[in-house]
Amino acid sequence: MSLSVINPKQPFQPEFEPLIREVLACLKGGLGANLHSVYVYGSVARKSAIAGKSNLDLVVVTKSSFENNRATILNTIKWRAQQGHPQVQGVSIRTALVSEVANLDSIFTWGFMLKHCCVCVYGESLGDCFGDYVPSWEIAKHWNMDVEGWISVYRSKISQASSVKEQVAAQIVIAKKLLRASYSLVMYRDKRWFDDPVECGEVFLKYHPEKQLEIERLGILLAGRAIPKRSVLGLMDGFGSWLVKQYQKTEFRIG
Structure with a gap:
């Protein structure tokens, strides 16, 4: 029996949509063509977040490393959330390279996470690279x-x-x-x-x-x-x- 996935067509709770849009704008502006895809996971992805208590949890996948401006981009996102979005406690961001995710060694780590725990909000979903998972x-x-x-x-x-x-x-x-x-x-x-x-x-x-x-x-x-x-x-x-x-x-x- 295959494990279920989060319905990507179910809209996010309205309290969190403005912050997601703002974060995407910041990532696209800061990373440009290097940005491959962005995913929401956690309670916001599951549409069970509690305003004022939950975090916005993100996975950002890039084509190449962005160490030269990584701290600036991520800190800007977190600062803006803290200043203008009291509906979240904070923003948690995990980053990865396309080459790390689309890899056989990542089947039970990134593959499972993107397939079953995330909703893709920008770019081509790498979760689609992986087949159905069964409980194991x-x-x-x-x-x-x-x-x-x-x-x-x-x-x-x-x-x-x-x-x-x-x-x-x-x-x-x-x-x-x-x-x-x-x-x-x-x-x-x-x-x-x-x-x-x-x-x-x-x-x-x-x-x-x-x-x-x-x-x-x-x-x-x-x-x-x-x-x-x-x-x-x-x-x-x-x-x-x-x-x-x-x-x-x-x-x-x-x-």
Whole structure:
């Protein structure tokens, strides 16, 4: 059974369309003929973004490197969003070269992302270069086998956070990662794909109902509530360690 794709014809939520147009104008003006294609992913792509809370997440693909003006272009986009678009928390931009994306080595990374997690908003979609994907352990491990590293990095960020705002921002990121990694652990059994972290947690519980409390607590972190650091770290240490071990076991069993 092939995995579903995001409907490219479904319009974006009206709150976010002006910013997308402005970003595209900035990219076309700054990159010119070097710009190959632009993609929106995340909650804005899924049309489930929350005004004032969500980010605009983008992938920018170019024909050749643009290191000479990369910082200027990306910082200008982020600054304009911050100044004139309070409907987003910020703009996150990932960049890649056409040669990196349209490559057999990128089947489970860029290929899967552009095919199933993105909507092309400019240029020729490279997602069309890849065939249909089916649920597999290969996809799951390519996207979430790094969960142990994420836990380590965000444990430090939360421990060292000097403000509630900084801590909450880190909590939200690691909660998303842990919820998505939870579902990816069972994706090869469930035969579907979810990118929304809440859905990921809900479906994961069908296979691991004993983790109800941990998933509920991750939902609290995702909602942006300020939680005592020791409680957040305890959840990351306990559930995170369990998740890492499950990935290791599954990889050993499936290969």
